[in-house]
Amino acid sequence: MRENTTRPTVLPVAPTRGRLRPLGLDEVRITGGFWARRRHTNATATLGHCRDWMERVGWTGNFRAVAEGRIDRDRRGREFADSEMYKLLEAMAWEAGSGGSGGSGSTLDADAAALTEIVARAQQPDGYLNTAFGHPGQQPRYSDLEWGHELYCYGHLIQAGVAQARARGEGELAKIARRAADHVCATFGPGGIEGVCGHPEIETALVELARLTGEQRYLDQAALFVDRRGHHTLADIEFGRAYFQDDMPVRDATVLRGHAVRALYLAAGAVDVAVETGDDALLAAVVRQWEAAVARRTHLTGGMGSHHRDEAFGDDFVLPPDRAYSETCAGVASVMLSWRLLLATGEPRFADLAERTLFNVVATSPSDDGRAFFYANTLHRRTRGAVPATDTDSPRAESSLRAPWFAVSCCPTNVARTLAQLPAYVATVDDHGVQLHQYADAEIATSLADGHGVALRVRSDYPSGGTVAVRIVRSPDRPWTLSLRVPEWTAGATASLTEPDGTRRVVPPGTADVTRVFRPGDEVRLELPVTPRWVRADPRVDAVRGTVAVQRGPLVYCAESVDLPDGRDVDTVQVDPSVEPEDAGDKVVVAGEVAAHAEQSDEPWPYEPLDRPAVSTADRTQIVLVPYHSWANRGPSTMRVWLPTTRQRTTEP
Amino acid sequence: MRENTTRPTVLPVAPTRGRLRPLGLDEVRITGGFWARRRHTNATATLGHCRDWMERVGWTGNFRAVAEGRIDRDRRGREFADSEMYKLLEAMAWEAGSGGSGGSGSTLDADAAALTEIVARAQQPDGYLNTAFGHPGQQPRYSDLEWGHELYCYGHLIQAGVAQARARGEGELAKIARRAADHVCATFGPGGIEGVCGHPEIETALVELARLTGEQRYLDQAALFVDRRGHHTLADIEFGRAYFQDDMPVRDATVLRGHAVRALYLAAGAVDVAVETGDDALLAAVVRQWEAAVARRTHLTGGMGSHHRDEAFGDDFVLPPDRAYSETCAGVASVMLSWRLLLATGEPRFADLAERTLFNVVATSPSDDGRAFFYANTLHRRTRGAVPATDTDSPRAESSLRAPWFAVSCCPTNVARTLAQLPAYVATVDDHGVQLHQYADAEIATSLADGHGVALRVRSDYPSGGTVAVRIVRSPDRPWTLSLRVPEWTAGATASLTEPDGTRRVVPPGTADVTRVFRPGDEVRLELPVTPRWVRADPRVDAVRGTVAVQRGPLVYCAESVDLPDGRDVDTVQVDPSVEPEDAGDKVVVAGEVAAHAEQSDEPWPYEPLDRPAVSTADRTQIVLVPYHSWANRGPSTMRVWLPTTRQRTTEP
Incomplete structure (x- = not known):
């Protein structure tokens, strides 16, 4: 671990040692x-x-x-x-x-x-x-x-x-x-x-x-x-x-x-x-x-x-x-x-x-x-x-x-x-340079470990969009490293990073470094794949077996009843994970079925022999999902994150 | 509703009216x-x-x-x-x-x-x-x-x-x-x-x-x-x-x-x-x-x-x-x-x-x-x-x-x-005769609504066995009705009833009546299908989607770790519901797989993109299930009633 020199900044957490040195609220501003x-x-x-x-x-x-x-x-x-x-x-x-x-x-x-x-x-x-x-x-x-x-x-x-x-x-x-x-x-x-x-x-x-x-x-x-x-x-x-x-x-x-x-x-x-x-x-x-x-x-x-x-x-x-x-x-x-x-x-x-x-x-x-x-x-x-x-x-x-x-x-x-x-x-510094951890429209002005001033301007509509553009506003006239976190959720998809000279490369989850002599006006662009994706759980999470969820960038999505036809509740929904989810603004649309109300009528006992045939007359349709954080802002509703798949409708358990 | 006449019997619940009249603890004995x-x-x-x-x-x-x-x-x-x-x-x-x-x-x-x-x-x-x-x-x-x-x-x-x-x-x-x-x-x-x-x-x-x-x-x-x-x-x-x-x-x-x-x-x-x-x-x-x-x-x-x-x-x-x-x-x-x-x-x-x-x-x-x-x-x-x-x-x-x-x-x-x-x-009487509700080795001696004495002897190893033999010990010399409950869990299987004259008929869930002039020594036999059966739940019971359970007669069964090889826990088990469960004394044996310990090792995050392939090297085996009521009598163990199916192992959600 390195020692952090004491600086008069507005630090919520100010360890005297550690791999990274935090920045104060007077050094980072979130601007949009x-x-x-x-x-x-x-x-x-x-x-x-x-x-x-x-x-x-x-x-x-x-x-x-x-x-x-x-x-x-x-x-x-x-x-x-x-x-x-x-x-x-x-x-x-x-x-x-x-x-x-x-x-x-x-x-x-x-x-x-x-x-x-x-x-x-x-x-x-x-x-x-x-x-x-x-x-x-x-x-x-x-x-x-x-x-x-x-x-x-x-x-x-x-x-x-x-x-x-x-x-x-x-x-x-x-x-x-x-x-x-x-x-x-x-x-x-x-x-x-x-x-x-x-x-x-x-x-x-x-x-x-x-x-x-x-x-x-x-x-x-x-x-x-x-x-x-x-x-x-x-x-x-x-x-x-x-x-x-x-x-x-x-x-x-x-x-x-x-x-x-x-x-x-x-x-x-x-x-x-x-x-x-x-x-x-x-x-x-x-x-x-x-x-x-x-x-x-x-x-x-x-x-x-x-x-x-x-x-x-x-x-x-x-x-x-x-x-x-x-x-x-x-x-x-x-x-x-x-x-x-x-x-x-x-x-x-x-x-x-x-x-x-x-x-x-x-x-x-x-x-x-x-x-x-x-x-x-x-x-x-x-x-x-x-x-x-x-x-x-x-x-x-x-x-x-x-x-x-x-x-x-x-x-x-x-x-x-x-x-x-x-x-x-949002960001830290270490002996090598500056690290960006969370992405937002932001302005960062701090000093590197050697005391040289550095300033960055981050432009991004994250998490709606996946582009993070980091423009150098001030930089010493010597090489340092700008590190960008490539989120774990990009695994299996493709994130890429473009250096100021136009070099573009695929970056795996973890940390993507750009080391160079930066000039004011230089821009580093990170492109994160924020297309919506199906997610499944470890089979040991018993409670969500046979279901899938949608994640888009860092956002978890959910079905909310106010987006369903005829005032139906979310428990009428089943989705088809063989069809990829699609962007629709900040919402996501998936293929699936919504059961008619009649199908939801009660049997007197909710358990039955496995060999009894099951029927479905549900209509194939498109189902709108919204970011989980935004739910319940439109009046009382029902909601679910983990969505049963249409395959579960059949007689198969 | 009919009025119940007051009788000096040892009644836990003694309504003065009702469709059925309860019997006292001095009228019914459970003998085995x-x-x-x-x-x-x-x-x-x-x-x-x-x-x-x-x-x-x-x-x-x-x-x-x-x-x-x-x-x-x-x-x-x-x-x-x-x-x-x-x-x-x-x-x-x-x-x-x-x-x-x-x-x-x-x-x-x-x-x-x-x-x-x-x-x-x-x-x-x-x-x-x-x-x-x-x-x-x-x-x-x-x-x-x-x-x-x-x-x-x-x-x-x-x-x-x-x-x-x-x-x-x-x-x-x-x-x-x-x-x-x-x-x-x-x-x-x-x-x-x-x-x-x-x-x-x-x-x-x-x-x-x-x-x-x-x-x-x-x-x-x-x-x-x-x-x-x-x-x-x-x-x-x-x-x-x-x-x-x-x-x-x-x-x-x-x-x-x-x-x-x-x-x-x-x-x-x-x-x-x-x-x-x-x-x-x-x-x-x-x-x-x-x-x-x-x-x-x-x-x-x-x-x-x-x-x-x-x-x-x-x-x-x-x-x-x-x-x-x-x-x-x-x-x-x-x-x-x-x-x-x-x-x-x-x-x-x-x-x-x-x-x-x-x-x-x-x-x-x-x-x-x-x-x-x-x-x-x-x-x-x-x-x-x-x-x-x-x-x-x-x-x-x-x-x-x-x-x-x-x-x-x-x-x-x-x-x-x-x-x-x-x-x-165990039993009640009404204007028509005697009703048996719960099955056990029992002796019943009471009087019918008209005051005539009646006595029955029930022989059954229920719920291990499905045969309930009711022998008439005493009966008035006039017709009355012996009613036997045919449990709801027999639905989809075949229960049958044999009258004293040897007449045998299939009886659906509900109540099976035998009306006749009974003679001492007459026997009514109910045969209940206590072969083990797979059971599934309503899809709205989200927590058990993709799983099945075994019921045998009225008994729910479970997997208990003490019956698994190598000290494995029950969460390594998956069962194959395409193979019917089989009796093994009071236990039940089902086909399935038990995962190796190595497969249970942690990923750092228990959620992953759906398109990532899953592998299984679990061994096909037989899995012993025991009656749920009997679990945890053999030291600390893990246990589950609802068992994931082998189909859930694949890449399908």
Whole structure:
């Protein structure tokens, strides 16, 4: 690994070492296209939406109630409600620090300052800060590490403080965060409480604070928390200790398991600790867990976590589309983990998964207007459900439509902070040059390892189109390498790269390098094959046997009932994979059959002897598919990603 | 409907009207075969196991603690723990009343009397009886109708009291139950608390008490509880009001929904109310709900409830084998409902489902030794899990092995009371004669509607064999009708019936009648085709597309890893449904392939373009299947009911 020199950039994640050096939000701007639209909506709608809902449901008021000594009577929301305030403040900081995507930086700063003031007044003299514990009439501090989420809330507070310091210079929020972190070190450090939090998050936050401040003790405390986990300091709850990864030490585990968000946050924190301490064995352990989870426990969308009951990873290959949990926050956490592994190793597979997850999980959660969210992201919706009330919070989104807020409302602010920091995922630098990982209309201006300035302008309508044109705006007068990720989904198709001199070559999945003395005006063009393609699953994914899906570039597609004739539901659809899917704008058209309603009438018992002949009178037709992330924006509907094939209609099983 | 005359028989369910009249445990004895063995184990092992565990985990002690005024400090177990005591007492009563299957009736009576004395001392002067509420230091009575289970516990207390009165003559337990029922009527009757219990059960119990005592007010109270439900007297919990069927009135619902046990207990109570009040519309509503649930929400085993998170029915056709919840208690409740519908309507389809559920859910739960139980009954187990400790209770059975006791331990006592009353499900009488519904070695002695005595002796090794021989032991000297159920699973195969005069005829699924003047020694023989057969599912059961299952008679079969070569797991198996399965004793042998371990190695990503060729080097072999109910009695194993077909190995999706 190489050392990263400290630079005053707006870095969401700033490892001091690693294969790649990240760029700050002041070095990369997303200027148009898919993600620019999402970021604009995030800045102009979602941030305010979250702020208003937190005020309305009383979670902001919890901080005031602590300051005014009446929290025992007035506290609202679940035990982790404080964290939504911190995630919103983090999102506001990154948004302000990236120059704003439509929101005004000064308005954001004013909003953040007002909220910060409310938070500040709730902090205790010794640094303790939580509205659910430790005040008169409440349970004592740290009396419920399994479920209390106190350290989890600090984690998000610290991440917000770091974001504010990096984006706007160290202010009040960063000071609150440091006081809280000092309190944590004093309370849970050597000689203190021998415990960990039921919900990991503090680990990655403390490492980031150590990176910001250079203070070793924050890193030591993070390492201590990582090492302590798996030694049964937490109680054996109904879901088992694997739920919060306390069943075995992090470095002994071979696969991600238990509650998906917890597992992924912990893994991200373990990577941070491993990178900062040079603990290659720990890093290798997390890579191994990531590999096993991706190979066996991940939906086609990148979604992780198949169990509703405990929001957990299931057994290998248990990936039923109609019970996909695929929590939005697990998608966010997966991107966090993949990004850290990419920085540490430079391997494009981590950017591949991040891309898949961003387009098909993170982008799926918010509605077009940025004011409603999917908590879970099923791959098959069988009933249309009802339109959720827009003026009330939802228990959890199991409707076919997004909801404006939840009793457990972790996803809106998590999506917000992810979109706010998204430009940082676009590119990195290393000793050889610049690497592009995610494709979008973007402007990049940074310096190479030797300090020479370099600037690029990326033009692409990705993922609608597959052309990525990288124009050199500024370059030193010496050779360097521009590296472009060739996504894994191009396997079996043909991607090509054209150098500034017109040389064109086929590039396999992985990384395509162009090394030369670049001149301003030079252009490197990557052509990615974004024609739609049929995809099948490993036969061990039992739940999708006999079905196929369509992917187009990084986008997973789905059938949605609003595109079917006569108000039919998606379960009338069967597709013919012997006919290639065809582009139709951003939609895709496939050949298949739609069964008449009459054929869907019930038999009294849904099982029958195999030798009984089956009949079909379904009509051959064309079926329109839409990007999965766009579904459920046109009213209640049914939807499915994995589509049965027409061959399944026959008497053959 | 016809009126049932009151007779002093040991009847678990004693409707005053209905198409069929049930027989008591003193009129039917199961003398050998599958169910006799199960009942013997139940009487000699399970009843004592439950009694000992309840003492050990302190649930019996809760009653003592109430009597001694120390319950606030000493209460153990969940809020509904009292109900296990009552279900055990009910099981003991039916077992004692059926002459004992191996346990001594007098020992059972002594055990029951001792437990009854403990319960009696905990009852309050006004009839209130619950160890979790209403005592100093506890929450007030009826302060948590959503989750408190107070009325649910009364329901089981009343059922135990009725059982004792019917089996042994009205004694102390029946008196406790009547005092509790009077308290319920006074508290929740007109002018009282306008509420229902979060967990239905009291409804069916109060109707049975009305049948026992002839007191109208118990029936009125049951009808009131049924009618009150669905009007939002319960809070809107996280799972939604459908969880406890409070989302809409019982008579408006079109399908069973929400928590499966609650839904089925409520439906059973609604049938009881409908029968006793002549409310044909209510009965029709429940039949409609049953039909929809059976057609769309029931596993091949008869198992109901696919959701782990809230133990609930899912959407139509959401029946993933590897996330089958199929709770044991839902199986018990389904049998309760089907039995009541059979008595009310006389339609054999209800006995068909009861048979399927008894053999494949209720019989699956207990281990061979009757001292460990499945809480949930999955249809696909992918990992071998660990051997659960025999000296501790299990959170819930998600292991591959049965557990001796659970934190929520509803299934052991529910299985016990079902097996104890099982002989009552065998036969009924009506104005025309005798009906046989379930087949077992049995002796039946009862009277026809006109009062004439009739006695039958049934010989069968069902379900191993398909021959059911019914010998007339006693008969009036006038014609009457012997009706034999021809199970639905014989459809497409040939069942035949031989009359005493040697006449043989093919009989279709439904009911086969023989009407004649029977003489002692006459024999009617039913030959059922119990050769194993391939079964497929409706294509809308997405999770089992491309797979087949084997059924043999009423038994569902499964592949279990302990029968595979080289310690392979069941997910290496693919079967060839073009070859008919073959009998091998109680096992079944099918043709297929078992993949080598090497073929199971991971790709880094489990999805791939459809056009990539697939290869197979699996060896053609014979695969042994065992009855599903018998699985997991040979150590940790993997198991699956639905088996992929070899056709799925090819490049075809």
